[in-house]
């Protein structure tokens with residue numbers, strides 16, 4: 001078997017090991033697979049037990065044991081695909097250069113190629129700085145458990161490399177929008193829709209007006225979007241509804257807009273004085289802005305890639321957040337999108353391009369050895 005066949009085999013096995021965020025047993029088996037791989041090289045493994053129904057995390061350490069700023073690699077091993085997806089809707093299969101399977105692109109492919117690169121560099125003793133590799137279990141739900149771990153390791157890092165999927169033919173990510181999440185609960189007054197209509201205060205009617213208000217905050221020129229993506233309410237077709245609740249997703253390009261729009265959403269007041277509107281939530285991931293330091297890190301990656309015969313491009317600011325948002329917001333230069341190329345993240349058409357694995361692994365190894 002060639003090196004390419006071996007990594008393809010491993011990635012197929014990783015994809016078959018389903019690991020949705022809320023299935024901690026599956027996520028933990030993924031962590032077992034990583035720990036097993038790490039034993040093949042001089043790598044120290046620390047396991048942090050999961051909490052609140054989430055899977056464990058792993059921290060790998062290699063390179064010099066000096067107390068100086070590290071290079072931190074971030075990968076998540078949870079996926080959005082529920083258990084059974086690999087049996088029913090998205091079997092692991094190779095079609096030409098495409099490897100289909102749950103999480104292949106987002107982001108088991110990136111996690112695996114970075115781990116292989118990490119092992120290579122650890123074995124060859126090439127690291128100039130301590131190399132820390134964090135595997136997390138809850139990225140797909142906004143990293144509620146691992147955010148403090150990411151930030152603690154981030155504060156000790158000189159650089160952060162994130163293995164989220166590459167974009168459009170291998171582009172890396174140097175900026176991401178910030179993400180806010182809000183829950184809105186509306187409470188009116190129930191009544192029989194036929195005999196007592198005038199006594200009712202419809203929570204759904206009020207929610208509808210609030211939703212339009214929120215959706216109208218979208219400003220494409222400014223890079224701000226608001227989406228009400230979930231809604232529930234009412235009890236029966238012939239009852240003026242007492243309750244309605246919905247979720248709001250907010251995306252912004254900079255921290256000031258994050259504060260301003262979060263305040264606007266949290267400050268929503270009812271149109272109808274007899275109806276209560278309660279908003280909870282706030283900014284979840286701060287914006288990841290392309291600072292001077294991020295630009296310098298990208299230039300370094302471009303130079304290293306050129307030495308490997310690769311041309312590396314960056315994608316314009318993307319709307320999707322990642323754990324890189326947390327470290328970038330701390331001011332630590334962060335480079336993201338270093339994972340596998342492919343498409344279909346979060347869909348049943350998800351695939352990774354097998355031909356992108358070897359060059360990305362080489363690039364990651366050179367970055368780990370030169371930063």
Ligand SMILES: [Zn+2]
Nearest residue numbers: 076106107164
């Ligand atoms: Zn991801």
